[in-house]
Amino acid sequence: MKKPKFQSPTGMHDILPEDQKYFKKIYDVVSSVADFYGFSKIDTPVLEDAEIFSRGTGEATDIIKKEMYILKTKGGDFLALRPEWTPSIIRAYIEHGMYNLPQPVKLWYFGPCFRYEHPQAGRYRQFWQFGFEVIGEKNPVIDAQIIQICYNILKELKIKNLIVEINSIGDNQCRPYYKKLLTNYLKSREVSLCSDCKRRIKENVLRVLDCKEEKCQIIKSEAPQILDYLCDECKAHFKEVLEFLDEIELPYNLNPYLVRGLDYYTKTVFEIFYLDSQSEKDIGNALGGGGRYDKLVKVLGGKDVPAAGAALGVERIVELMKKENIEVLEKEENFPVFLAQLGSLAKKKSLRILEDFRKSKIKIAESLGRDSLKAQLNKANKLNVKYCLIIGQKEALDNEVILRNMETGHQETIKIENVVEEVKKRLKK
């Protein structure tokens, strides 16, 4: 019989105790910022009807074409592990009739997503996202405010050198015309394009703008830019978004080539990058991104309600915090007291003492499984406690404990009934 050797599935990882502090820190910051801006938290099922994503996120996107985890239920329904949150939240908005609430409805979330991809650093099959959705408001100030919220959260996490790449990809009024124009232009230069771009012309023209292939750069630079072809409404909207960003002095880079991979975006799209302090270039993966999606609610069967939102990747932020040596204080302070015991009578009394401390909300550590005093003090030392209570056979019989100051080594004997008070007194000093 072969010994089974299990490991976590490809691209999925344990979040070990030593990393929990980063997740908790991020959660706390997101939670308080969201609260300040008037967002309410929402949780949705990890599984959803797969069609929510194929209709919402879009059939043409990589996420839907090849990255969804889909399972068939015994009843024959197809459910998908969410590859992103937005369609789930819109589903909930519609399902619970949230258009009867004061608009806009502002929601935030924090939880895992799943995409079947080839994993790399900062790119996993199970990864955590948090984000914000504002549903029921078309005013461009919302677009700017969402960007500001993302930016503020990263700033509060002490991440510096951030840059927001921003663009507008128009709406149903103007984008079809631009796409036709771009297609015609690219077709006239098709011979000089890379093979991927030749394919993109047919499948998703806008993505050509995102190509990093050198020979495509020149063609790109002379291509018609969407900003020049926005309809009046989109143009005015985008101008206002930028004015709001200028007003709050948020550093952004107008990037006419920024095209997001999700189908539902209209007008504003943006991504947030970290600039490497040496090279001054953005490194690798976006920390987050988002934009406006005015048609999604309708597409998913709701009313014609405008919306905008953003999502950020928790693991990518954690990775940056580690790389930049950003200190995260352990919220959980160390144990101030340790209880060491010797002998069966003392062990029995220990349980009562521990209970007294718990009631008084003083954290007390122990190692009841160990019988050697030496081993117990060793453990106490590793926990860096200030005081150690020692109870042996003699003390147990006299209803006493020894209180040892671990810094000075000074010891005194006190009555068990006074021990909580005495420790409390000393910890206050």
Add this chain to the structure above:
RNA sequence: GUGGCCGUAGCUCAAUGGUUAGAGCUUCGCGCUGUGGCCGCGAAGGUUGCGCGUUCGAAUCGCGUCGGCCACCCCA
């Protein structure tokens, strides 16, 4: 899905194709019958990711596979 680099103890790493794969850290125990840190001694921990081949002999070479990283693709 395509291509490249890499997998040795919990961690960081050694070991020309040649005895029984080693060291530091960590963990546990002993020195000290009831007193921590330091020190000394000791133990535990490995099918060298896994499988198949080449060879008298494989951690080392080959093929496959799994996993990690990188690029493409795309995004968080």
